[in-house]
Amino acid sequence: MSETFALPNHKTPHEDYLNATYGIRSWLLTTDHKRIALLYLASVTFFFFVGGIFATMIRIHLLTPSGALVTPETYNKLFTMHGVAMIFFFLIPSIPAVLGNFLIPLMIGAKDLAFPKINLLSWYIYLIGGCFVLYSFGTGGLDTGWTFYTPLSSIYSNSAVTPAVIGIFINGFSSILTGLNFIVTIHTMRAPGMTWFRLPLFVWAHYATSLVMILGTPVVAITLLLAGLERMFHLGFFNPALGGDPILFQHLFWFYSHPAVYIMVLPSMGVVSEIIPTLARKPIFGYSFIAGSSIAIAVIGFLVWAHHMFVTGESTYAALTFSFLSYLVAIPSAVKVFNWTATLYKGSISWDTPMIYALGFIGLFLIGGLTGLFLACLGLDIHIHDTYFVVAHFHYIMVGGAVMGYLGGLHFWWPKITGKLYPESLSRLAAVILFIGFNLTFFPQFILGYLGMPRRYHSYPPEFQVLNVMSTAGASILALGYLLPMVYFVWSMRYGPAAGANPWPATGLEWKTPSPPPTENFEVTPEVTWEPYDYSKRPDLGLVAGAPLAPAHGDD
């Protein structure tokens, strides 16, 4: 029987949030943050598939220089819909709505988020937005690029732009409400003794992410609304023929969409900050710097948006300013990487699956981040803007970074969420397959971009074929790396061995409740008297200075 916090030993299986109530209504009308997290898990996984199918079609099409699969018009739709599905309906919600929702109340010792009903509303808003976008995909698709640049999107495109912008507009409110919920929760619902500097770094990361959600999303909402209105009523805000300015659209769009990439990556960094100290058995190095750097990334991230517009018509002086600021934003990210590395140094590293993902994150994020600096350089950007160099750069961050962090987090907290363990060897293998497949897919794209292959083109000169074929081959391996976890996670829910409250063991509050947790999270409100990640002074977890460390979650 697992040792639980102030819970008497039961012989019968305990009631948890999964079996507390039954029936579809108890799930669709739940206000339990843990169930809502699983609702989100199902829907973001669905959209991941949708985006993945488009990605597959893109890579197959690019096997030959003149295009192997679809017409040029359809190709435009493929990369657009891939981007829209992945960014707005998978990446942005993924970690916050799944792991954040599940873990934040547990990590701070609360029974739920501050506004549980608004949490459920967020999910429904997400679904409604998703329906509009799926409708758009199904009735002609979208060919404007996920960036919806005007006047293509607002006037000339013949694709289903209007339902798509409505869908993304609606989905924005899901994000806003989630961020609002997190900020209020973290401010007002912390258990006694859980001071700001005892918070897990995962919580700090989500606080910073929520700041971005709150401050940025409304701007893209109004922007897409204006573009939609322009399309519907032939207004002229972004139409040069009527006195409007397409660059205004870009300013408004990127004011959100650049910080949006930090919405996608900050939570992953939070996950890594949890995994590394746990599986290196060492307190995190530079806790306050990592916490502070999360806030710094969120803030500075709002100051760099026009680096997406270096070659589209902004003034040279604006370009200089934004280039300089873009170099600045790399600093807090670098701080994190140094701190993680320092944490690993002389740690007792166990090669559990989450650690593989975390290490993969660090390496791939490093490459992605450094290539971002290449792009921030004005002179260089003139040559590599709108090439595959950019595509590779952001995939290294979004996939090599954010998705690896998401998968690492799923693997780290799966025992807590489901109470089950997954097969360790298979999961390690899948992580390695994913890593190899990822690099084979996207590293050639850096080279392609540098050599001049433009992005968003359905065809390319024959000399680029070898690298494209390599990339597609990598994509098939990557796909396997994604499918395997889906298979063994589902398998584990039925056949996996029981996990116990704290299989790693880790030091967060979430590990002090049973796995899966009861609906109320804690029988008694915990009182926090320890510092975070303190592996030497947690007698309640069997961790004291000098005592042998509990074995890591071993091979199954």
Place this chain on the structure above:
Amino acid sequence: MHRTGELYGHFETLEQQKDSATLGMWIFLVTEVLFFGGLFLTYSINRHLYFTAFGVGGNMLDLRLGATNTVVLIASSFTMAMSVWSAQTSRKKLLPIFLILTLVLGFVFLGIKYVEYKQKFDHHLVPGRSFDLTYRINHAGPGDDPKELAAERAEIADALRTEAPGNPHEALVALNAHAQLYFSLYFGMTGLHALHMIVGAGLLVWVIRESFKGRFSASYNTPIEIVGLYWHFVDIVWIYLFALLYLINRHAV
């Protein structure tokens, strides 16, 4: 609908509950600031580029109605603040009175807005196929004041000379296009504002109903306070809209 005043299960204390609600509303208002902010940015840039057309467009708004609406909303903010005071001091009979006054003033505002919008529609100032800045001066009706019309005619003639000197045809095209930008923003911004007022009216109806049941007092008045915050925010937006849309170039006429 929960019974107001009771502790929700996931909160530990009433104070934590109130704290959360208030902070939640303030953060929501932050998102609203940024939401309207995008429109204000669009307005700023277009006003800078097309000041002439914006001046002409702005003078086609009824200053008296706009100023009246400003006074109406300011008064409604006052009555809203008095509602909060009534609740905080457990004046249970006075509370619904101030809330209803606030709601009534809100309806007056929306009524005046409707009159203004109708006027624009009649004068062909709604962006779209039938937009025509010169409609009113070319189709003067018995209700139009001749002095006003003359002033407008002079203003438009002046504007045409500024838009495209020496080329009256291009000037008319340009003026109409730029004025459409102004009116798109006028309808967009005041329309979005009016939508927020309607939501506010709905919230007021809710708290009025609850206040009649005597639910609010010194020990529990959170809904009044947070509805108040929302209502005041909507007032602030209008304060800026009035200054920016109605007062562009008034001294020219």
Place this chain on the structure above:
Amino acid sequence: MSEHVVSPKIYVVILLALLLGTYLTVSAALRDFGPWNIVIALAIATTKAVLVVLYFMHARYSPKRTQLVIVCAVFWLVLLLGLTLSDYAMRPPVRSQLIISPAYAHFARV
């Protein structure tokens, strides 16, 4: 968090100040102050807004956290407006030649 009850007297004073501000802004708009008209209008509007936030919305009596939230909202708005407008300000002035495509001619009343 103790609740600060603001006296109705203060509310009345603020109401009168806001009404005065409205009168002032309309009068100022009817006079020609050249480029300062917009400055005066925005200054008065901002003063009114500040009064509403401080007194009607109780910001003056709210915890520091609330005041920080308000400051952040203003700061981010200024960021959005300021940095974007600076791009426009730093472009060379262009005499815009309005080119109306035939498809849109009727929208511009050609």
